[in-house]
Amino acid sequence: STTAEMDLLSSTKQYQLASTGQGVQRIQSCPRTYKAMQEILYHTQMDVKNWIGSSVIHLGDKNVPNSLMFIDKYTQVTRIL
Secondary structure: OOHHHHHHOOOOOOOEEEEOOOOEEEEOOOHHHHHHHHHHHHHHHHHHOOOOOOOOOOOOOOOOOOHHHHHHHHHOHHHHO
16 A cells, blocks of 8 residues: 555544535645655755755645545646646
């Protein structure tokens, strides 16, 4: 299983249905995915030394309700660019 799948299928992290502005979504915390993204962000910031931009990682909120939406949202970046 991937980190995102483990977060989605967690029996200890319950989800809530909420209107997010993107329709009704399953909002669920994603601690494993969040930790992995924090590590990637940290290493990237150390590599570039002069970080410009936001360091906020949206997961489990109205912007990115769960880890599946996170994967979907950010895998599209390369297609857009």
